[in-house]
Amino acid sequence: MLSSPSSSPTSASEPGGRREAVIRVRGLRTQFGAQVVHDGVDLDVYRGEVLGLVGGSGTGKSVLLREIIGLIRPSGGRIEVFGKDTTGLDAEAVRRMQSRWGVLFQDGALFSSLTVLENIMVPLKEHAALPPGMMEQIARVKVSMVGLPPDAGAKYPSQLSGGMRKRAGLARALALDPEILFLDEPTAGLDPIGAAAFDELIGNLKRSLGLTVFMVTHDLDSLYAICDRIAVLIDKRLIVGTTETLVQEEHPWIRDYFHGPRGRAARAAKE
């Protein structure tokens, strides 16, 4: 039942029918001192899909995300984004690539001393030489895109609810019209209704903007609601499939995850 990194379905193709892998990981190894976190991780993420990354606590999901975006250097193997090896880039090349992806870290990582609009303008100031008025206009469009009311733009992060802070973080991640959106546990800390609304927003953005989404999550509802494929980090490697193929996996962690009470409830909600 294990699928190879390139054998799973996707919604995007290159001319000639070949799917375009915007992220390609091969033979990835990560070691911190004596602790081996990844050992032989392979993965393709195709343009236009939502890939959910799940796995037990401490299995190395966030580390994998950070390695892909060039924040942590792996101990071995190769990671390509848009065909470029992100493990060997100099600072300027990383900066250029950063304008093609957006990242929403778990806590939103907003600057507390800046308003929502000012937060959204940070990547614009860093990467785009635009007049201030135009940057503010773009920031206002992003506020509306993520479903925040217009008056949220003038507020500071401490004046927003947890769900609104996530949306503000998402607006900032979308500031430069990225091709890939990286999300680290986007629904963590949200109530079920807020989490479902956030999932719906991500699904809508994917469809309307053609985004590729790489999402670390623990949230089974998100997997069923918006993920095209799921990668399970287990025994230092990835098992990649869909909700339909993974429920048939024999591995005890995957069986417990998908067949436990929360897995059954998420599946029933989808049916």
Ligand SMILES: Nc1ncnc2c1ncn2[C@@H]1O[C@H](COP(=O)(O)OP(=O)(O)OP(=O)(O)O)[C@@H](O)[C@H]1O
């Ligand atoms: N910079 C680092 N130096 C040393 N060890 C690290 C570093 N970053 C992460 N680790 C270790 O790597 C392992 C994987 O961490 P990671 O944060 O990726 O887990 P995770 O799967 O995202 O967990 P969770 O679901 O609990 O957030 C952990 O044991 C962590 O302590």
